[in-house]
């Protein structure tokens with residue numbers, strides 16, 4: 001650290017040793033951040049570079065288990081990590097690819113900043129972590145994401161250079177996490193830095209292949225060593241003359257010029273809130289031709305002669321308007337949701353799951369897609385009748401459009417505890433599928449009958465009383 005920062009190293013080490021309060025990023029998809037902040041039950045202060053960010057006076061455990069967390073009102077995230085999507089500045093209608101996305105901090109931030117109107121391919125190599133990513137996407141009510149599990153090479157094979165915006169928040173030696181994580185401290189070694197730098201060079205060279213002419217790439221890590229940061233980006237820039245570093249101007253961050261890459265940014269734990277981060281923004285020459293995609297992925301090249309943009313616009317595959325599953329869905333939508341939901345353009349059945357695909361989603365050959373768009377519910381056969389059973393994700397995404405029975409549990413602390421544990425709350429005369437909320441924010445569905453609303457929360461999301 002002394003080699004890196006000289007006299008400043010002591011302040012950095014002191015900052016790392018000190019416990020710090022957690023932070024949340026308020027979810028644009030639940031409302032305006034300033035209005036949502038009024039609901040926080042703890043004193044809070046702003047994060048300089050992220051209007052939706054708040055540092056809160058609470059324990060991380062309190063933040064993680066509060067009803068507002070389960071209602072997707074916020075995402076607990078280190079303040080430094082909030083700089084990444086701010087720098088990317090994703091726009092409505094863009095194709096955004098988050099290469100190493102789990103557990104979903106940057107993906108859900110990008111979805112919020114675009115009002116859920118980009119197409120976000122959120123990938124992670126680790127299947128268990130990709131499942132957490134999917135859980136967070138659903139909790140925050142994101143409908144525009146395609147969650148995938150696999151290597152970046154497979155994404156390149158399926159998408160080519162079609163992304164308007166790419167995030168590579170790379171696996172790293174995690175020096176910025178030393179304060180919070182004994183595991184990160186134990187795993188660190190000089191060899192680990194070199195191994196991560198090798199992996200990061202491989203990942204960034206692939207991530208850069210995804211970028212369309214005129215598109216942008218944000219590379220970030222939560223570690224301090226220049227070998228995993230400035231050196232990785234400089235290595236790429238030396239090989240890709242069609243990419244240029246775009247200077248980052250974000251309040252509260254420092255320029256990385258002293259480590260050889262002016263224009264890249266550092267967030268330091270001793271100078272600002274958070275654990276520390278490195279960020280670089282690269283922009284691809286709008287006049288650039290196709291990038292060299294190196295080795296191809298078996299079965300992943302898509303249809304020759306048809307651009308990825310065309311494929312993204314392609315309509316849904318064959319389905320019959322009279323399908324029994326569509327009828328079952330439409331009946332449910334007619335009874336419970338605003339009229340527009342009845343005629344969603346791209347409702348598709350995959351096994352028993354019924355999904356509302358993002359508008360411009362096209363198949364990703366060779367890529368393991370865990371979920372595309374919104375899981376509306378499941379189609380089940382009940383004694384020869386096709387029945388639609390709504391999914392938890394629908395409760396989390398369709399709150400504003402819900403016209404069926406609802407039950408708010410803010411004033412019923414016991415009922416709230418029972419519902420969250422998978423039990424029943426008092427439901428008055430509500431009947432059938434009922435949207436359960438806390439202060440108007442969605443917690444999930446219940447089935448109401450005989451004065452009781454029995455929780456339909458998936459087992460993995462229940463909180464024992």
Ligand code: SAM
Nearest residue numbers: 100101102103104105106124125126169170171
């Ligand atoms: N961007 C995430 C967020 O904001 O929540 C955090 C990402 S974390 C720093 C790095 C991720 O990279 C881990 O989830 C890890 O599983 C994933 N990973 C590691 N090697 C990978 C690879 N070769 N391809 C894609 N993801 C990888």
